[in-house]
Amino acid sequence: MRATDLVKWFGEGDSRTVAVRGVSFDAYFGEMLYIEGPSGSGKTTLLSLISGILKPNSGTVLVEGEDIWGMTGDQIANFRLNKVGFVFQDFHLFPRLTTVENVAIPLILKRLDWDQSINQALEYLEIVGIRDRAALPPVKLSGGEQQRVAIARAIASRPDILIFDEPTASLDGDTGRRIVEFVKQNILNDRRCIIIVTHDSRIFEYADRIMKMEDGRIVGIEQGGKGEE
Amino acid sequence: MLFETTKTGKLSDSNSLARSDAQWLIDMTGILRIAYKLLVNDKGKFAALLVGITFAVFLMVMMTAMFAGILHRSSATVHNVGAKLWVMDPAVNTPANSIPMPDYVLDAARSIIGVKYAVPLYSGGALVKLRSGVYQSVTVLGLDDASLFGRPELIEGQIEDIYAENAFIVVKDAEFPKLGNPRLGTEFELNDHRGVIVGIAKVATGSLFGVPTLYTTYNRALQYIPSTRFTTAFILVEPKDAAALPYIKSQVQALGYQALTRDEFIQKTSDFYKFQTGVGTNVLIMTVISFMVGLSISGQTFYTFILENLEKFGALKAIGAKGRELVFMILFQATFTALTGYGLGIGLASLLIAAARLRLPSYAARITFPTLGFAFVMVLIIAGSSSYIGIRKVLRIEPFDIFRG
Numbered sequence: 001m002r003a004t005d006l007v008k009w010f011g012e013g014d015s016r017t018v019a020v021r022g023v024s025f026d027a028y029f030g031e032m033l034y035i036e037g038p039s040g041s042g043k044t045t046l047l048s049l050i051s052g053i054l055k056p057n058s059g060t061v062l063v064e065g066e067d068i069w070g071m072t073g074d075q076i077a078n079f080r081l082n083k084v085g086f087v088f089q090d091f092h093l094f095p096r097l098t099t100v101e102n103v104a105i106p107l108i109l110k111r112l113d114w115d116q117s118i119n120q121a122l123e124y125l126e127i128v129g130i131r132d133r134a135a136l137p138p139v140k141l142s143g144g145e146q147q148r149v150a151i152a153r154a155i156a157s158r159p160d161i162l163i164f165d166e167p168t169a170s171l172d173g174d175t176g177r178r179i180v181e182f183v184k185q186n187i188l189n190d191r192r193c194i195i196i197v198t199h200d201s202r203i204f205e206y207a208d209r210i211m212k213m214e215d216g217r218i219v220g221i222e223q224g225g226k227g228e229e
Numbered sequence: 230m231l232f233e234t235t236k237t238g239k240l241s242d243s244n245s246l247a248r249s250d251a252q253w254l255i256d257m258t259g260i261l262r263i264a265y266k267l268l269v270n271d272k273g274k275f276a277a278l279l280v281g282i283t284f285a286v287f288l289m290v291m292m293t294a295m296f297a298g299i300l301h302r303s304s305a306t307v308h309n310v311g312a313k314l315w316v317m318d319p320a321v322n323t324p325a326n327s328i329p330m331p332d333y334v335l336d337a338a339r340s341i342i343g344v345k346y347a348v349p350l351y352s353g354g355a356l357v358k359l360r361s362g363v364y365q366s367v368t369v370l371g372l373d374d375a376s377l378f379g380r381p382e383l384i385e386g387q388i389e390d391i392y393a394e395n396a397f398i399v400v401k402d403a404e405f406p407k408l409g410n411p412r413l414g415t416e417f418e419l420n421d422h423r424g425v426i427v428g429i430a431k432v433a434t435g436s437l438f439g440v441p442t443l444y445t446t447y448n449r450a451l452q453y454i455p456s457t458r459f460t461t462a463f464i465l466v467e468p469k470d471a472a473a474l475p476y477i478k479s480q481v482q483a484l485g486y487q488a489l490t491r492d493e494f495i496q497k498t499s500d501f502y503k504f505q506t507g508v509g510t511n512v513l514i515m516t517v518i519s520f521m522v523g524l525s526i527s528g529q530t531f532y533t534f535i536l537e538n539l540e541k542f543g544a545l546k547a548i549g550a551k552g553r554e555l556v557f558m559i560l561f562q563a564t565f566t567a568l569t570g571y572g573l574g575i576g577l578a579s580l581l582i583a584a585a586r587l588r589l590p591s592y593a594a595r596i597t598f599p600t601l602g603f604a605f606v607m608v609l610i611i612a613g614s615s616s617y618i619g620i621r622k623v624l625r626i627e628p629f630d631i632f633r634g
Contacts (some may be wrong), residue, residue, distance in 0.1 A: 080550025
């Protein structure tokens with residue numbers, strides 16, 4: 001994925017706020033890329049621009065050579081459905097559905113029939129290690145288990161790009177670390193890129209690269225991992 | 230590996246866009262199942278929605294059913310006598326308030342080209358004294374002596390017996406017990422005249438005013454009941470064929486009277502109760518209030534339901550759900566709730582009417598197809614209005630808002 005000269009502002013005239021100022025970077029299959037920076041630095045906006053959620057005022061986002069912002073509304077929805085998986089900070093699981101039905105949602109949106117979707121969702125719950133919780137509603141699960149459900153839902157559509165928004169913000173330190181370690185070992189592969197927005201320096205050790213943002217700009221890219229720079 | 234991304238196809242895959250509408254609907258079954266579970270698994274809100282719509286439908290159906298029953302019974306004589314054409318004074322609004330016509334009108338009607346036959350009908354009220362000493366008001370219908378045109382169907386006795394001395398036929402309807410459940414041969418007094426029950430009849434429609442009905446001959450009715458100068462309440466006309474009706478009506482009009490077909494007379498009676506008595510206005514007001522109550526309860530509850538799920542709908546959008554899919558989900562939820570509430574409301578109204586009839590045989594309410602259709606349209610308006618509010622909210626939510634919190 002290649003982002004080039006991305007610019008995004010909100011409001012007009014005196015009230016205009018520039019959130020992202022000419023950001024360019026590449027992300028690669030097989031890597032875990034962190035976007036780190038203080039609150040208001042433009043991380044979440046950047047995440048939205050590259051995942052087909054928020055249209056930039058200028059700049060391009062190429063995924064496998066194709067500019068996603070040249071697509072129609074339906075095409076970009078299909079892009080999000082087929083190529084991007086989201087793990088939201090608050091998980092956004094449906095409390096009225098069972099765990100397995102939550103995971104099956106992207107498959108159902110892809111028009112797989114119900115039974116097929118549920119069966120595949122069960123396999124993804126197996127991958128994240130909570131198949132035995134399939135019939136429970138998410139509210140009956142712990143925070144870490146809910147995070148795993150969100151991960152299972154995100155990977156159910158077999159996306160190329162996985163987006164995590166503050167994955168440890170709703171979890172205690174140990175659980176957060178275990179989740180990220182699990183993602184690195186079991187979800188990341190050479191056909192998938194994982195982009196994580198985080199403040200949490202305790203999980204920096206799992207990053208391949210850490211992109212630092214300040215005031216809407218990239219101010220540095222470091223190598224991640226323990227003791228690496 | 231299961232979670233390995235496949236590399237087939239372009240990013241801008243538009244296969245789904247090329248699908249036919251029918252296929253699109255079939256493919257939507259999974260999404261609708263999600264919508265259904267989101268709705269019914271929220272038991273509190275679903276129950277509140279159902280209560281709102283059921284209550285509204287129940288009230289609307291009861292109001293309109295009651296009115297339909299009153300209108301139907303107000304034309305009971307017209308239904309039961311069954312003449313094709315009724316001649317009357319133009320000022321007559323209902324079969325119950327006849328204005329007697331002079332005899333020459335009957336002769337003139339008989340002489341109109343296209344009239345097969347025309348007979349007089351007496352309709353009036355009288356007071357019956359039962360053997361127990363109790364007085365009871367009755368409606369007396371006097372049938373033409375020669376033809377007995379408009380006679381009811383007998384369930385006991387012979388119609389020829391109506392020519393016997395003091396003979397009357399009683400209608401076995403909801404008011405029948407008020408005459409002490411008479412049998413063949415039961416005697417009573419009518420304006421100090423002796424009367425005898427010689428037949429028990431059944432009719433299609435019970436009367437509106439809660440008094441029993443007696444049939445006798447036209448001449449006996451005149452003999453027993455004090456009358457005015459003119460005595461013919463209605464003239465019942467049988468045309469030779471339907472094509473003769475317009476000419477007959479015009480000739481009757483030239484005489485200064487009015488000839489109405491059965492349906493026209495029923496309509497005129499209905500219009501009188503609807504527009505000239507205040508009953509129609511009151512029922513309309515109550516129906517509108519019922520509709521507003523249902524709309525406000527279900528609209529407010531559905532709005533709260535959407536608000537509580539708004540972030541989830543935003544998350545669905547972020548995941549890749551299209552706006553029209555979310556609209557379809559909301560419409561399905563609103564329609565499902567509306568139709569379930571409609572069924573429950575109709576069922577509840579039917580149960581109540583059936584239960585009321587067990588205790589009150591003369592209970593007039595009747596559920597008709599127009600009543601059902603009216604309530605159905607109203608409930609669809611409630612569903613449409615409720616979902617409109619939700620759809621606006623859901624279409625406005627941006628996936629970016631989910632990230633931004």
